[in-house]
Amino acid sequence: MEERIAVDYAGRQLTISTGALAKQADGSVIVQYGDTVVLVTVVVDKKASAKDFLPLTVNYQEMSYAAGKFPGGFFKREGRPSDREILMSRLIDRPLRPLFAKGFTNEVQVIATVLSADQENDPAIPGILGASCALTISEIPFDGPLAGVKVGKKGSSFLLNPTPLQLEDSEMDIVVTGTRDAIVMVEGEAKFVSGEDLIEAIHFAHQNLIPLIEMQEKLREKVGRSKWVMPANDKLDGLIREFKGKVENDLISVFSIPTKQERAKKQNEVLDGLMQDNPDMEEGIIKTAFEEITRDVLRTQLFATSKRIDGRASDDIRPISCNVGILPRTHGSALFTRGETQSLAVTTFGTSEDEQKVESLLEGETFKTFMLHYNFTPFSVGEVAMLRGPTRREIGHGNLAERALSPILPPKEDFPYTIRIVSEILESNGSSSMATVCSGCLSLMDAGVPIAEPVAGIAMGLVKEDGKEIILSDILGDEDHLGDMDFKIAGSLRGITAIQMDIKIKGITKETMSKAVVQGQKGIATILGIMTGTLDKPRDSMSPYAPRIFTIRIKPDKIRDVIGPGGKIIRGIVEQTGVKIDIEDDGVVKIASVDEDSANEAIDIIKKLTKEAELGEIYTGRVKKIIDSGVIVEILPGIDGYVHVSQLAEGFVKKASDVVKEREEILVKVIEIDPGGRVKLSRKAALREQKGEQE
Numbered sequence: 001m002e003e004r005i006a007v008d009y010a011g012r013q014l015t016i017s018t019g020a021l022a023k024q025a026d027g028s029v030i031v032q033y034g035d036t037v038v039l040v041t042v043v044v045d046k047k048a049s050a051k052d053f054l055p056l057t058v059n060y061q062e063m064s065y066a067a068g069k070f071p072g073g074f075f076k077r078e079g080r081p082s083d084r085e086i087l088m089s090r091l092i093d094r095p096l097r098p099l100f101a102k103g104f105t106n107e108v109q110v111i112a113t114v115l116s117a118d119q120e121n122d123p124a125i126p127g128i129l130g131a132s133c134a135l136t137i138s139e140i141p142f143d144g145p146l147a148g149v150k151v152g153k154k155g156s157s158f159l160l161n162p163t164p165l166q167l168e169d170s171e172m173d174i175v176v177t178g179t180r181d182a183i184v185m186v187e188g189e190a191k192f193v194s195g196e197d198l199i200e201a202i203h204f205a206h207q208n209l210i211p212l213i214e215m216q217e218k219l220r221e222k223v224g225r226s227k228w229v230m231p232a233n234d235k236l237d238g239l240i241r242e243f244k245g246k247v248e249n250d251l252i253s254v255f256s257i258p259t260k261q262e263r264a265k266k267q268n269e270v271l272d273g274l275m276q277d278n279p280d281m282e283e284g285i286i287k288t289a290f291e292e293i294t295r296d297v298l299r300t301q302l303f304a305t306s307k308r309i310d311g312r313a314s315d316d317i318r319p320i321s322c323n324v325g326i327l328p329r330t331h332g333s334a335l336f337t338r339g340e341t342q343s344l345a346v347t348t349f350g351t352s353e354d355e356q357k358v359e360s361l362l363e364g365e366t367f368k369t370f371m372l373h374y375n376f377t378p379f380s381v382g383e384v385a386m387l388r389g390p391t392r393r394e395i396g397h398g399n400l401a402e403r404a405l406s407p408i409l410p411p412k413e414d415f416p417y418t419i420r421i422v423s424e425i426l427e428s429n430g431s432s433s434m435a436t437v438c439s440g441c442l443s444l445m446d447a448g449v450p451i452a453e454p455v456a457g458i459a460m461g462l463v464k465e466d467g468k469e470i471i472l473s474d475i476l477g478d479e480d481h482l483g484d485m486d487f488k489i490a491g492s493l494r495g496i497t498a499i500q501m502d503i504k505i506k507g508i509t510k511e512t513m514s515k516a517v518v519q520g521q522k523g524i525a526t527i528l529g530i531m532t533g534t535l536d537k538p539r540d541s542m543s544p545y546a547p548r549i550f551t552i553r554i555k556p557d558k559i560r561d562v563i564g565p566g567g568k569i570i571r572g573i574v575e576q577t578g579v580k581i582d583i584e585d586d587g588v589v590k591i592a593s594v595d596e597d598s599a600n601e602a603i604d605i606i607k608k609l610t611k612e613a614e615l616g617e618i619y620t621g622r623v624k625k626i627i628d629s630g631v632i633v634e635i636l637p638g639i640d641g642y643v644h645v646s647q648l649a650e651g652f653v654k655k656a657s658d659v660v661k662e663r664e665e666i667l668v669k670v671i672e673i674d675p676g677g678r679v680k681l682s683r684k685a686a687l688r689e690q691k692g693e694q695e
Contacts, residue, residue, distance in 0.1 A: 003018055005225050009211065009214060010160075011034060014033050014212075015328040016215055019468045025042060026139065027133075028041045031126035034118050034119075035117075038113065039115055040112045042109070042193040044105050046106070047106065049106065052105070054100050054105060055105065056107075056108045057110070058092045058110045059112070060092055061114065062122065067364075072359055088127065095146055096131060099142055099146065108694035110131050110286070112127040112131060113275045117426070119362060122161070123361060128146075129320050132216060136224065137219060138225060139226060147212035149176060150162060151173075151174050151202075152172060152173055153201060154171065160208055171193055173188050173189055174186060174187065174190070174205075174207035176206065177209075178205075178209050180248050181509055182506060183507055183508055188498070189403035190499070192407060192494045192497060194495050195496065195518060199513060203510050206276075221607045236292075239285065244293050251267070251293070251294060251302060254420075256311075263478075270290075274286055298479075303470065309476055314472050315519055317527065318338050324534060330347070331348050332447025338431070341428055343436050343440075345439035346597040347444055347447040349419060349546045351547065352582045370402065370409055372420075372426070373421070374401060374433065374436055376394050384522070398423070400500050401433055401498075403497070403498040404457055409449065416551060421443060428477070430474070434457030437498075448541055453492045455492045455528075456527040457491075458488070458524055459484040461521075462508065462516065464484050464505060464512075473522075474523060484503065485501065485508065486503070489517065492524075512623070546594070548599055551590050552588075554587045556607070561578060576601075577598045578595070579591050580593070587660050589602055611637075615672070619667075619670070621665065623660050625662065627656070629645055630645045633681055641670065642679070643656075643680075647671075649684055668683050669689065
């Protein structure tokens, strides 16, 4: 039997229903917002896996038929997930994870399928709501519900679930996810907003989550199943107490080792010792107990000494070094090293031919002129692994850094290049995505991109225990793994440009969030001071190996003269000069070439092809046709003028053929251009002027 709950939400009808579709799933709901419809299902393996973590998989998929379209590509069917689908899968996945019961290791799969898209409402927002609701009404031990909303800002007003049109003028575009009591995840971009505005936007979002949570609670009361009860793991608790006394002092000693590799080596030696002392015990439970002890010791030491693993205070940043222009043939390059995290960023310039076509149900077909690709190499963490395509994590980190840098780029009209940054992570020990923001900014400046202002990024952490909390600046990998929050924030001295926050506990308060933002902005200012000490502004000139793009404007009705029949003329220009030419419908012509002389040659050719007759100018023209009353003369490619017989020479001229012959070149002067564009010429006036100059 179908159950349905509907409310008016942000001026649009929002409906959650269950019981009609996909009834063999463990949880299934349809969320409709406006005319956007998303089916979300959840299925759980009834047997626990042998893994020591939650094997959760979230797949968000946009079906082309949802917007009445065919899929692109040769096969005309949906294939590998797009970057947007991967990013939205992560957006749904990350807030769900902290709310599963501790120790739950059954495999869970969530699938969110967009069935209808009105291109006004982002399907990912109903996707978050549907995933939470499907889990909430299922028997899976999930401590929800939660919900997510999108927030924009225009002037002093916040916008709830803004449309794509509203976001064009918005100062921010963030997604906030939370439970009834706390924030669980924040992600998005902004145009230099203040920390205070960001916190208020998050608070605004959290207040507006409550109706969505209440809808799920009502549905749970009607159709919710009894949750599985997770049994107490008395054996694990006993082992933790037993092992802690044996390894606590060793772990305290391990945490005093400053370098990651040596610290990991000694930590593994302590674990190996436990396994050797307990040969008959299951290896998995020893590792789980050791992980819990390690987490407890690290946190206890932090509160007891106020010192972190590497000896820093909570708001200290690791040593930073910056180098620019380190690769001779690239268009821009920078190496940013912070502690044991190192990012090499390389900037490359391209033309409009290099723009990336993007298709999505929300925005339709668009073109990107800025791309940032993040590569996480296995050697960066001292591991051996197959080199495959980019992972979800790599796509997510690259997107975050791209969002952080986008607001500082010049308008396309002022800087008509397609820009690609590639970040190669050469070492990793925490915060490699924020190192990418820093190296990416420096590589843009090294390439000569006239950015608005430099930006930097930092990753913040949190350790919360028994009502006490410590916020950590520039977290290490171990602090990320064993802490309660991973909060990445990027921006300039003026304001914030990107944010991503994941909580590993059941949420944090507005006050904690505010402290983290303030401390993060302080860290950004410190990092920017070091970056600008290396390169304080963009270089005045671009690399000699970068293409130069020269822009000229022609009349739209002259475009056909440059292209020629079947593209013959423009192909000839490209073959002759070696340049790239892009002509837009409004008559803007972009000529790209590494060689400036070749570009100027192409510009001269185009100008000649599109040049128009000017009143009073003298031209050398070719006689095309002789008629009774005068002659037709071609003075420019595609432009003819008329010389009346009386204007051919001094004195009386009976016939034009007495003075000129066809195909003869003669001097003529433009004496009139009528409103219809017809050109009248005079050979007599041109000869007079020439004679006067000679005298």
